[in-house]
Structures are given as structure tokens and as C-alpha cells.
Amino acid sequence: MMVPFALELLALPKAVGEMRRMFEGDDVRLCVSELLTNVIRHVGEGTPVTVRVVASPTGRLRVGVSDPDPRAWPILREAAAGAESGRGLALVDAVALQWGVEQGPSGKTVWCELGAPAGVREPAR
Numbered sequence: 001m002m003v004p005f006a007l008e009l010l011a012l013p014k015a016v017g018e019m020r021r022m023f024e025g026d027d028v029r030l031c032v033s034e035l036l037t038n039v040i041r042h043v044g045e046g047t048p049v050t051v052r053v054v055a056s057p058t059g060r061l062r063v064g065v066s067d068p069d070p071r072a073w074p075i076l077r078e079a080a081a082g083a084e085s086g087r088g089l090a091l092v093d094a095v096a097l098q099w100g101v102e103q104g105p106s107g108k109t110v111w112c113e114l115g116a117p118a119g120v121r122e123p124a125r
Contacts, residue, residue, distance in 0.1 A: 003053055003054055004054040006050060007022075007050070008050050010046050010047065011036060011040045011043070011044075011045065013040060015036065016033050017033075019033060019036060025114075027095045027096075027114050028061060028063060028114060031063045031112050032051060032063055035063065035065040035088075035110050036049065037088055038065075038074055038089065039065060043067050043068075043072050047069070049067045050064075050065070051065050052064045056113070059115075060097065060115060061114040061115075062114075063111060063114065064109045064112075065109065065110050066107055066109040070104075072108075073101050073108065074101065076089050076090060076093055098112065099112035
């Protein structure tokens with residue numbers, strides 16, 4: 001496992017798949033892709049982001065996606081029946097032990113913690 005892991009990138013749809021391939025473990029893949037997708041949908045395509053994965057001293061894996069918009073905070077909602085979107089944060093909430101948002105000096109970080117560290121591969125260059 002390669003942690004700590006940090007990568008700066010643009011929030012683009014193609015980046016979601018690229019990020020999924022960098023990680024091992026369904027839960028970490030799901031959390032990274034859903035948090036990155038939320039930036040694309042609610043802050044804007046092409047937004048600069050930083051994806052971080054760190055192991056905590058308690059053995060948890062913390063996944064965080066930072067973006068420069070301090071106003072677009074995620075809210076856990078129930079998607080309407082038949083809706084084609086709106087379930088991403090509910091999925092993160094279902095698999096994570098906890099999640100939240102931290103305000104920073106130049107934006108925010110949406111994070112979640114998973115129970116057991118999953119494998120992380122170094123980004124392909």
C-alpha cells in the first residue's frame with residue numbers, strides 16, 4: 001500500500017475512471033470516485049482538486065477530496081425513486097465509518113474514513 005497518497009488533478013469525467021484504477025478495494029474506489037464526481041457535478045467540470053488517502057494511527061483509511069469552493073458543501077439526501085443520480089453521498093455514507101467536510105483557508109475537503117486499509121498503487125506516469 002502506497003500511503004500517504006496525494007495527487008492534484010482536474011475534476012474531469014475521465015479522471016474518475018483513472019482514479020478508480022489507481023486503487024484496490026471496492027470501498028476506497030467507490031469513495032474516491034463518488035467524492036470526485038460530486039466536485040464535477042456541484043462545483044464544476046475542470047475544477048482543480050487534490051485527492052488524498054492516508055492511514056490513520058487507528059488503522060483507518062481516510063480518503064479526502066479537496067476543492068477550492070468553500071460554499072458547495074455536500075448534503076446527504078434521499079434520491080427520488082427512478083432518479084438517475086443523487087445517490088453518491090448515500091453510497092459513501094453506507095460504506096464509510098464516518099464522513100464529513102472540513103473548511104480550509106482556500107476551499108474545503110470532503111472526507112470519509114474506511115475501516116481497513118485497502119491497497120493503493122502508485123499513479124502511472
